[in-house]
Amino acid sequence: MKSILVLIVCWNLVQGDDSGCLSQGGTCQEDVLQCSGHYVSGLCTGSATRRCCLHGGTGSSGTGSCHNVQIVSRSAWGATAPKSVSNLHLPVNLVFIHHTETPACHDPASCKSRVQNIQHYHISTNGWADIGYSFLVAEDGAIYEGRGWDRVGAHTEGYNQRGIAFSFIGSYSGSKPPAAALTAVKNMIQCGISLGKVASGYHLYGHRDVNPTSCPGDALYHEIQTWPHYSHTKP
Ligand SMILES: [Zn+2]
Structure with missing residues (x-):
């Protein structure tokens, strides 16, 4: 001894x-x-x-470690606490791409307030428990933590229990998001696989593939169809 x-x-x-x-x-x-x-x-x-x-990310709130992505945690963007939480069964098989159909943002200060506004709208107007998306991405490539990897979101009707959603902050009907934002989401999906949050054989969809909506905008929708794992068959 x-x-x-x-x-x-x-x-x-x-x-x-x-x-x-x-x-x-x-x-x-x-x-x-x-x-x-x-x-x-x-x-x-x-x-x-x-x-x-x-370890990167924000630890307990579920961003895990994604060393090649800049993740802005909920506390860093000033999120309101969720009203309720339910957990996904991981890994998920479905990844959905959205756009927020708001003005875009390119820097930490304006994106922070944009994401706060989106959360406020989703909670106060839509009556949801929290901001709907799993993650949001700004034009500078920064990823804002929404519900994160682990929690059921409110983004893709009928599929929220089975998938996660990345939403590009902006409106991408006429032009696609900058390369920094596109790369950030691709890296996040890879990171999700390495963290065991996303199944390696996942299927990628645009929001319009499963719900009656123009989301994620024509230009972004055409872009994601060139990505690996984009699926033309319905989930
Ligand atoms: Zn959408």
Whole structure:
């Protein structure tokens, strides 16, 4: 027992202060070990191979780790708490693409207030428990966390229990969203697969494929038909 105590004390002395990593929600570990997010140097004490594994996303609220996507968490955009929550059975097989049919936004300040307004509209006018979409994407490629990976949304009537939805902030009938936004959603879908949220054999649809709507706009609808997993057969 005594020797174990001595070892623990020595270990702590050697490790010193890892607060740079811990304060970012990461874990200091040997970088040969699996890291669910990505490694950052210079935040952990000890040898150069002892690095900070940053898990990314916002942890408990369900964005998981998507190292190649910039995710704006609910708390970061100032979301109101949902009125009720029900969880999806994961992984989901269906991914739906929408547009918000609002003006677009390109920077954190204007997108934050745009997403707040959409949430307010969905709760106050539509009477929903929360913002309808799983995630929203801005023209600068930033992804705003809606209901996240884990929770049933209110986006695609008849399919909310079986799928998740990405909504492009803007109106994309005449022109498609910028490359940054398109790439961000593609990366998020890949990330969803790696996190076990989306089935690897998922089917991708536009909102209009399953509900009577023009969503996600003609230009965006044509674009997503070139994406892998776009499905011409109804779910
Ligand atoms: Zn839609």
